[in-house]
Amino acid sequence: MSGPRLLDGIRVLDLSRVLAGPWSGQILADYGADVIKVERPGPGDDTRAWGPPWWGPAEDRMSAYYLSTNRGKRSVAIDIATPDGVAMVRQLAMEADVVLENYKVGQLAKYGLDYASLSTLNPKLVYCSVTGYGQTGPMAPAAGYDFAIQATGGLMSVTGEKDGTPGSQPQKVGVAVADLFTGLYATTAILAALIERGRTGHGRWIDAALLDVQVAMLANQASNHLVGGLVPKRMGNAHMNVVPYQVFATQDGHIVLAVGNDGQFARFCELAGHPRMAQNELYATNAARIVHRDSLIPQLAGWMLERTTQQWMDLLEPNAVPCAPILDLPGVFQHPQVLARGMKIELDSGAEKPMPLVANPMRFDGERAIADQPPPGLDAQGDAIRAALAAGAGWPAP
DSSP states (O other): OOOOOTTTTOEEEEOOOSSHHHHHHHHHHHTTOEEEEEEOTTTOSGGGGSOSSEESOGGGOEEHHHHTTOTTEEEEEOOTTSHHHHHHHHHHHHHOSEEEEOOOTTTGGGGTOSHHHHHHHOTTOEEEEEESSOSSSTTTTSOOOHHHHHHHTTTGGGSSSOTTSTTOSOOOOSSOHHHHHHHHHHHHHHHHHHHHHHHHSOOOEEEEEHHHHHHHTTHHHHHHHHHHOOOOOOOTTOOSSSSSEEEEEOSSSEEEEEOOSHHHHHHHHHHHTOGGGGGSTTTSSHHHHHHTHHHHHHHHHHHHTTSOHHHHHHHHGGGTOOEEEOOOHHHHHHOHHHHHHTOEEEEOOSSSSOEEEEOOSOEETTEEOOOOSOOOOTTTTHHHHHHHHHTTOOSOOO
């Protein structure tokens, strides 16, 4: 299942664990980089224990969480608190192109594994430090977890049902988006630094902070505040800047209606059997619909109850009125478009049945970028890596 290897020849030393750093390492592996994951002897990456569910026999089992973010890597167990462990990591770093780490600020400096120390050995090194709050500032020493970052970074203040409605309270997003976005931002920064290195011959130290990323990804909500002085509030599934753009109940469930412009609204009203609504000056433009949201939405909600979700889909989607059913995960992986795009993959892990994983979403000239190496067991390649280092052979061949 090997795809295009755009980063063939790039060596990545992944000292990170849990999600943000490993997510970046997995993307680089999917793009063809050789990624060696250094783990603690014994427990390994924290997420190895984050189950059930589990994959594999009891003695070698790995959590589903771990599988989601470590495809394409080799694993070696090294204790960096020992002189021998430090020496091995430094050997690997001397020939690496990239180092990924997410230790607390200053922790790796105690072992001589920080950027300042390793860049003297390898000036071409691109070194990416992922932390909760960054390398500077009053909270730099604090541990940062996605949930806390979603709270501190404002995302939870705009996520959840509006005040006064049932279940109203700030909500986190259902996946660790601060971690995942940080992994993505870190990857783009690493690739940019590698391109620059091709011109200058020198690496970079990348400071990737979850809180910085969370603030950046507030996007239009942050701009609404900075430009308009607004303080965005929780609106459930409604949109602050676009109306109607929310979930509606139907005869048999729910549907997302995502009307993005006035032409779409006019088509929706005509298809729903109420063309005059789009001509009403209270609702004819998006700006007017925002002002008169409270009178418009109850009327639309009544219309939506006249048909089933599928009937609305059959009516609206072919006529370019954006809408969508709300699928659970079985529905997602049975969706014909998801199936056609090959987003579920299976890798041979040596077990009785293939390992099911989610594919990298990027294609290059029609080919999916995907590493064909399944997530490694703890220290699965450790003996070969340690032997190569002991023999002075440099970076171990895959």
